[in-house]
Amino acid sequence: MFPQKPEEKKMIYLDHAATTYMDPAVKDAMDPYFSDLFANSSGLYAIGRQAREAIDDARRTVADLLGTQVDTIIFTGGGTESDNMAVFGVALHKKIEQLKQTSAEVKGHIITTKVEHHAVLHPCEELEKQGFDVTYLKPNQEGYVSAAQVKDALREDTLLVSIMYANNEIGTVMPIAEIGREILKWRKEHAGKYPYFHTDACQASGALSLDVEKLHVDLMTINGSKMYGPKGVGMLYKRRGINLKPLIIGGGQEMKMRSGTENVPGIVGFAKALELAQSGREAENIRLRDMRAYFWEQLKAHIPKIRLNGPPLSDETVRLPNNLNISILDIEGEALLLYLDEYGIICSTGSACTSESLDPSHVLLACGLPYEYAHGSLRFTLGKRNTKKDIDYVMNYLPAIVARLREISPVNLSYNPDENKHAQYLQR
Amino acid sequence: MAIHTEQSAGAKIKDKQGGSWLYTDVVKDHFFNPRNILKHGEEETYSADGMGRVGSPACGDEMVLWLKIDKDEERITECKWQTFGCGSAIASTSMLSVMVSENGGMKIADALKIKPQDIMERLGGLPNRKIHCSVLGDKALHAAVNSWFRSVGYHDRIQVSGKKVIDAALNITDHDIEEAVLEGAMTLEDVQKKLKVGVASPEAIPEIEGLIRFYSDKYYGESAI
Numbered sequence: 200m201f202p203q204k205p206e207e208k209k210m211i212y213l214d215h216a217a218t219t220y221m222d223p224a225v226k227d228a229m230d231p232y233f234s235d236l237f238a239n240s241s242g243l244y245a246i247g248r249q250a251r252e253a254i255d256d257a258r259r260t261v262a263d264l265l266g267t268q269v270d271t272i273i274f275t276g277g278g279t280e281s282d283n284m285a286v287f288g289v290a291l292h293k294k295i296e297q298l299k300q301t302s303a304e305v306k307g308h309i310i311t312t313k314v315e316h317h318a319v320l321h322p323c324e325e326l327e328k329q330g331f332d333v334t335y336l337k338p339n340q341e342g343y344v345s346a347a348q349v350k351d352a353l354r355e356d357t358l359l360v361s362i363m364y365a366n367n368e369i370g371t372v373m374p375i376a377e378i379g380r381e382i383l384k385w386r387k388e389h390a391g392k393y394p395y396f397h398t399d400a401c402q403a404s405g406a407l408s409l410d411v412e413k414l415h416v417d418l419m420t421i422n423g424s425k426m427y428g429p430k431g432v433g434m435l436y437k438r439r440g441i442n443l444k445p446l447i448i449g450g451g452q453e454m455k456m457r458s459g460t461e462n463v464p465g466i467v468g469f470a471k472a473l474e475l476a477q478s479g480r481e482a483e484n485i486r487l488r489d490m491r492a493y494f495w496e497q498l499k500a501h502i503p504k505i506r507l508n509g510p511p512l513s514d515e516t517v518r519l520p521n522n523l524n525i526s527i528l529d530i531e532g533e534a535l536l537l538y539l540d541e542y543g544i545i546c547s548t549g550s551a552c553t554s555e556s557l558d559p560s561h562v563l564l565a566c567g568l569p570y571e572y573a574h575g576s577l578r579f580t581l582g583k584r585n586t587k588k589d590i591d592y593v594m595n596y597l598p599a600i601v602a603r604l605r606e607i608s609p610v611n612l613s614y615n616p617d618e619n620k621h622a623q624y625l626q627r
Numbered sequence: 628m629a630i631h632t633e634q635s636a637g638a639k640i641k642d643k644q645g646g647s648w649l650y651t652d653v654v655k656d657h658f659f660n661p662r663n664i665l666k667h668g669e670e671e672t673y674s675a676d677g678m679g680r681v682g683s684p685a686c687g688d689e690m691v692l693w694l695k696i697d698k699d700e701e702r703i704t705e706c707k708w709q710t711f712g713c714g715s716a717i718a719s720t721s722m723l724s725v726m727v728s729e730n731g732g733m734k735i736a737d738a739l740k741i742k743p744q745d746i747m748e749r750l751g752g753l754p755n756r757k758i759h760c761s762v763l764g765d766k767a768l769h770a771a772v773n774s775w776f777r778s779v780g781y782h783d784r785i786q787v788s789g790k791k792v793i794d795a796a797l798n799i800t801d802h803d804i805e806e807a808v809l810e811g812a813m814t815l816e817d818v819q820k821k822l823k824v825g826v827a828s829p830e831a832i833p834e835i836e837g838l839i840r841f842y843s844d845k846y847y848g849e850s851a852i
Contacts, residue, residue: 609691
């Protein structure tokens with residue numbers, strides 16, 4: 200039987216990589232801009248000017264945090280939009296340039312990885328249909344793509360390299376600065392302005408440095424909803440001199456790169472959230488890593504036949520501090536997720552049954568995980584409000600639920616504990 | 628969270644457009660209290676008359692189903708099962724096991740007529756994209772009945788779901804098209820995205836369209852078309 204439910208149902212939220220609750224300080228910062236200072240920032244009257252000032256201040260805050268100039272920060276409607284804008288924007292600009300030369304045929308090359316978010320992968324697939332060539336780099340079994348792999352894939356006609364800063368499913372941190380240096384070197388040797396380098400930093404914004412000069416990126420995506428900020432607002436960093444065709448055109452807002460009346464409260468909230476996330480990140484990273492280590496020890500001690508997915512937890516340079524992705528053998532992730540939900544425990548799975556496509560996680564499969572492991576995967580992503588007590592609460596129920604599901608499962612996969620050992624990185 | 632529960636007969640049993648993840652109270656009840664599970668360790672001692680195993684953990688679904696059958700009456704007296712599957716697979720197989728064994732058991736001939744749509748109706752509906760997960764129990768039942776036919780020597784009654792090649796160029800069968808429809812492909816274009824069927828053999832297209840209509844009717848009801 201399933202374990203007795205607690206008398207008072209708690210909510211233990213362990214899905215911070217999906218989205219976060221909003222920090223009350225962010226909400227306070229946003230509040231005045233809904234009903235009081237609501238004006239269109241292009242208005243010349245006082246409340247319009249106040250809205251304009253709020254956006255300018257937010258842009259200044261964000262630019263300072265990224266170590267760059269204010270005119271490189273474009274506010275958008277979220278991470279997906281920023282990713283689309285980077286990938287399509289670069290390709291479209293090139294396409295128009297080529298079409299101007301009468302004999303030219305549309306072509307160009309893009310490099311990305313098999314573990315990117317769909318907000319990058321699907322635009323790349325779309326561009327393939329339009330005649331562009333895309334290389335999807337295969338990661339090692341920890342989800343890691345090396346700078347050497349990128350270097351080997353570079354071509355004369357490569358327009359864009361788009362590689363995520365940190366992976367949303369298994370927390371792998373990519374060597375962005377190293378890749379950036381390889382691209383700089385290539386551009387210098389070939390005396391060209393391409394390829395540009397884009398990174399999706401949505402998962403990294405609360406945990407890692409966003410200094411665009413040290414990372415050597417030309418384009419960077421961040422969104423509000425993964426760092427205790429508002430949903431529906433994000434930004435794209437665009438280095439000066441980078442050619443990008445805007446996707447949303449009209450009134451010419453955001454330096455003509457993203458038209459539409461600005462989401463003033465959202466922009467204010469975004470800047471506040473980024474400020475809070477970046478200022479407290481080092482202490483929080485240590486706290487999250489400790490909690491995660493405790494969680495994994497407990498899981499290993501109380502649930503047989505489980506496996507850690509992604510990079511080792513001990514190496515802070517290669518894995519986000521809050522991500523724990525495991526496979527529990529012989530049971531299916533979606534069923535487990537629904538039972539956990541009944542006890543107030545919220546997490547996610549790479550099982551096919553939760554995806555639109557009915558395929559299991561493309562990230563886990565790209566890392567070479569067998570299908571039956573991917574179907575039994577669970578992702579826990581810790582956050583601000585979690586404490587060790589939450590982990591203890593989870594451990595009160597999870598082992599018993601797993602045992603119950605194994606009781607009704609006809610599957611008994613062979614289990615080799617050595618699989619928990621991590622292979623050496625391919626190239627480091 | 629109670630949805631779909633107070634539906635009158637004939638009301639829509641699932642939301643085509645919604646893509647909802649919400650489950651009915653009946654589904655939840657079967658999910659949290661699955662009926663007729665065969666306990667681990669009893670597989671050897673449970674003297675089943677028929678057994679069917681379908682799917683694999685690599686596909687995300689594996690189902691095993693055991694039947695006890697009264698030979699003279701051709702009636703199912705007990706139906707036990709185990710699954711590696713999602714919530715919908717657990718709930719729908721639990722419901723199927725109840726349907727074939729309740730009220731003294733179902734005649735074999737009637738049990739073979741159960742359609743996924745019938746199970747769905749008893750459950751008060753499933754989210755559309757979860758229908759795919761509910762079909763395996765039905766297939767396991769057919770496999771278990773076939774194994775009984777074999778063991779009692781009714782070889783002529785074994786129902787082999789014959790595959791028919793539709794697109795010779797790609798060796799695509801009617802089963803592949805059934806799978807594609809179950810995965811949500813409702814138009815020729817959707818199915819072609821998944822299978823490339825008929826691209827090299829345009830003469831097969833009318834038959835493909837016919838099969839899409841047939842399977843979407845079978846699994847999603849007439850309103851779907």
